[in-house]
Amino acid sequence: xxxxxxxxxxxxxxxxxxxxxxxxxxxxxxxxxxxxxxxxxxxxxxxxxxxxxxxxxxxxxxxxxxxxxxxxxxxxxxxxxxxxxxxxxxxxxxxxxxxxxxxxxxxxxxxxxxxxxxxxxxxx
Amino acid sequence: xxxxxxxxxxxxxxxxxxxxxxxxxxxxxxxxxxxxxxxxxxxxxxxxxxxxxxxxxxxxxxxxxxxxxxxxxxxxxxxxxxxxxxxxxxxxxxxxxxxxxxxxxxx
Amino acid sequence: xxxxxxxxxxxxxxxxxxxxxxxxxxxxxxxxxxxxxxxxxxxxxxxxxxxxxxxxxxxxxxxxxxxxxxxxxxxxxxxxxxxxxxxxxxxxxxxxxxxxxxxxxxxxxxxxxxxxxxxxxxxxxxxxxxxxxxxxxxxxxxxxxxxxxxxxxxxxxxxxxxxxxxxxxxxxxxxxxxxxxxxxxxxxxxxxxxxxxxxxxxxxxxxxxxxxxxxxxxxxxxxxxxxxxxxxxx
Numbered sequence: 098x099x100x101x102x103x104x105x106x107x108x109x110x111x112x113x114x115x116x117x118x119x120x121x122x123x124x125x126x127x128x129x130x131x132x133x134x135x136x137x138x139x140x141x142x143x144x145x146x147x148x149x150x151x152x153x154x155x156x157x158x159x160x161x162x163x164x165x166x167x168x169x170x171x172x173x174x175x176x177x178x179x180x181x182x183x184x185x186x187x188x189x190x191x192x193x194x195x196x197x198x199x200x201x202x203x204x205x206x207x208x209x210x211x212x213x214x215x216x217x218x219x220x221x
Numbered sequence: 222x223x224x225x226x227x228x229x230x231x232x233x234x235x236x237x238x239x240x241x242x243x244x245x246x247x248x249x250x251x252x253x254x255x256x257x258x259x260x261x262x263x264x265x266x267x268x269x270x271x272x273x274x275x276x277x278x279x280x281x282x283x284x285x286x287x288x289x290x291x292x293x294x295x296x297x298x299x300x301x302x303x304x305x306x307x308x309x310x311x312x313x314x315x316x317x318x319x320x321x322x323x324x325x326x327x328x
Numbered sequence: 329x330x331x332x333x334x335x336x337x338x339x340x341x342x343x344x345x346x347x348x349x350x351x352x353x354x355x356x357x358x359x360x361x362x363x364x365x366x367x368x369x370x371x372x373x374x375x376x377x378x379x380x381x382x383x384x385x386x387x388x389x390x391x392x393x394x395x396x397x398x399x400x401x402x403x404x405x406x407x408x409x410x411x412x413x414x415x416x417x418x419x420x421x422x423x424x425x426x427x428x429x430x431x432x433x434x435x436x437x438x439x440x441x442x443x444x445x446x447x448x449x450x451x452x453x454x455x456x457x458x459x460x461x462x463x464x465x466x467x468x469x470x471x472x473x474x475x476x477x478x479x480x481x482x483x484x485x486x487x488x489x490x491x492x493x494x495x496x497x498x499x500x501x502x503x504x505x506x507x508x509x510x511x512x513x514x515x516x517x518x519x520x521x522x523x524x525x526x527x528x529x530x531x532x533x534x535x536x537x538x539x540x541x542x543x544x545x546x547x548x549x550x551x552x553x554x555x556x557x558x559x560x561x562x
Contacts, residue, residue, distance in 0.1 A: 106297065106487055108419045111397040115532030119483065122529075123293065130286040133318055141325050144266065149259050172242060179235045185530050186232065188553060191546040194532060215250045224526045225559040228552065295522055296488040 114198040118178050125175040132168065166213045173208055177201040227288055234285040241278045272326055279322040287315040329354045332406065334364055336376070337416040339423045346423075349373075357407035361415070362390055365401060378427035385539060388475030391418060392427050398477035398537035418480040434476050437492050441500040441518050446511025462507040469502040469547055471540045478534035478544055490523040494534040494544045497525060501547045504554070520555055528552075 110116065139156075142148040155161065181197045189197075248256055255261060265271045290311045298304040334351045351368045362380060369376045378401075379389040385403040393416040394404055401415070421429035447456070472495070479485050479493035500519050503509045519525045525548065534544040 107483070108486055109396060110419065110481060110483075110533065111395070111536070113532065113536055115530065115536070116483065119529055119531040126286075126289050127293075130290060133282065133286065134314075137318065137321050137325065141321075143259075143262050144325075144328065146259055149262070153257070169246075176235075176239045176242070179232075180239070182530050183232045183235065185545070186549050186552060188549065191530075191532075191535070191543050191549070194530070194545075212246065212250070218250075223559065224520060224522060225555045228526050229556055229559075292526075296484055296491075296527060299489070 114195045118181070118198055121174060122178045122182075125171045129171055129175060132171075162216055165216050166209070169212050169216070170205075170209055173205045177205050231285065231288050234281045234288075237281050238278075238285055241274070241281070244274070245278075266326065275326045276323060279319060279326075283315045283318050283322075286318075287311060329356060331355075331411075332364065332409070333412045334368060335412055335414045336368075336426070337414075338376070338426045339417070341425050355406045357405070359406050360402050361394055361404045361406065361409070361413060362401040364406070364413070365415070376427075377425045386473060388473035391475035391477045391480075391539070392416065393418060398481045400475060400477070400539040403539050418476055420480050420482075420486050421476070429476075429480075431476055433489075434474075434479055434493065434495065437479075437496045438474065438499055440492065441496050441503075442511060442515055443499045443503065445503070445506075445509055446514070447508060448510065456508040458507050465505050465507075466502050468542055469498055469505075472498055472502070472542060473540060475539060477537040477539060481533040481537040483531055483533060484527050484529065488523060488527060491527045492519065492524050494528070494548065497528070497548050497551065498542065498544050501551055504551070516555065516558070519551065525551055525555065 107120075139152060142152045178198075178201065181194070181201055184197060185191055185194055291308060294304060294307045294311065298307055331352050332355045334353055336349050336351065337346060338349050339346050351372050353364045353367050353372075355364055360383075362383060365376070365378055365380075369378075378392070380402065381387040381389040383390075383402045385400050388400070390401045391398060392401055393399075393414075394401060395409065395414050398418060415427065417423045417427045418429050421431055421434065424430050474495060476495065478498075479495045482491070482494055484491050485493045497519055500515050504512050504515050528545070528548045530545050530549065532545050535542075535546075538544060
């Protein structure tokens with residue numbers, strides 16, 4: 098099959114939950130992949146007592162804590178949307194996909210609030 | 222590996238990661254400040270259960286990430302040669318993650 | 329009668345450029361967008377080019393992007409529209425002129441999944457019978473009129489030009505789950521390739537745009553489950 102290659106990654110099209118969720122899922126997935134490197138870099142410093150102290154002071158910075166909440170948000174978005182896709186693949190009626198989407202948004206916000214409070218509690 | 226298996230494993234690893242992350246988050250933030258003291262971190266790194274958890278978690282994580290990026294590369298890259306280059310770099314970065322992670326845990 | 333503004337994205341093949349052109353047309357609320365296009369062609373600009381045939385939502389010729397969403401212009405009523413109606417050719421297909429697109433790739437991929445009955449058994453005296461419940465299984469998928477709305481709305485098809493697209497996979501479903509068909513294995517082999525079934529990420533753009541309201545994503549996920557079942561059985 099010879100076809101003219103389609104060049105555009107995204108085209109203007111009417112937004113709806115499934116389309117939006119797919120774009121967010123891709124973006125958060127890529128971001129989380131690159132976050133693994135950062136996580137490993139920080140974890141590597143934890144064994145040595147001197148480096149541990151420096152890392153913990155660095156982690157107690159309020160902005161880093163906000164970043165951690167953002168990270169929790171990324172993880173939750175990716176995970177809840179992934180569960181939604183798995184449910185649809187398992188054979189849940191596809192009519193429900195929008196309801197599941199908004200439901201998981203609500204669940205996500207609740208978990209993010211609770212988790213965020215616990216993260217902020219860690220500041221000394 | 223067949224695409225069916227890849228697709229299936231992507232879902233299974235995703236669910237396992239969700240469970241693993243809940244455990245991780247619980248230990249790091251809900252158990253109280255004592256869990257991130259230096260002594261308890263060292264203790265976890267020498268506990269065989271935590272070592273197994275860490276290595277399994279890392280392996281599952283790298284498979285999930287690898288599979289996701291691999292699928293995206295197939296969709297977005299049209300040139301056969303560039304696709305090879307990108308796929309090799311994805312493979313390389315996943316191997317780096319795995320080796321570095323295991324090194325940290327066992328060091 | 330009320331004045332409506334038709335904003336049409338036109339393509340001139342000789343100059344090879346896109347341009348937006350506006351026409352104002354008097355429309356009744358129960359008329360269709362296609363009537364407006366006909367009126368423009370008859371009274372305002374005879375060079376406006378678009379495909380149309382039956383005008384009753386069954387031939388699938390007049391699929392176009394109306395207000396950012398793929399639909400059949402003969403099925404879209406004026407009363408559901410705002411005062412400005414934006415009309416564009418279908419996305420992702422090469423444009424030939426104005427609203428006419430080259431659907432070669434779409435039909436080639438349709439042929440690729442063997443869209444015909446495969447059955448070597450000698451036919452019975454009258455016809456190959458099917459029970460009502462067997463028919464019900466494929467009832468939704470046979471209503472497809474192959475207008476191209478779904479494939480052109482799929483974000484994976486926009487980037488991956490080898491992807492079969494929702495329409496061809498739906499066509500494969502229609503024959504794979506047909507109780508009279510014996511070509512299940514060949515067809516499954518055709519769609520179970522890196523650029524086939526597995527590039528569907530349940531985005532639901534196809535379902536949103538389908539003028540026949542077919543639950544395409546639901547059908548595709550059913551094929552995925554079938555593939556998984558086959559994998560574990562063998």
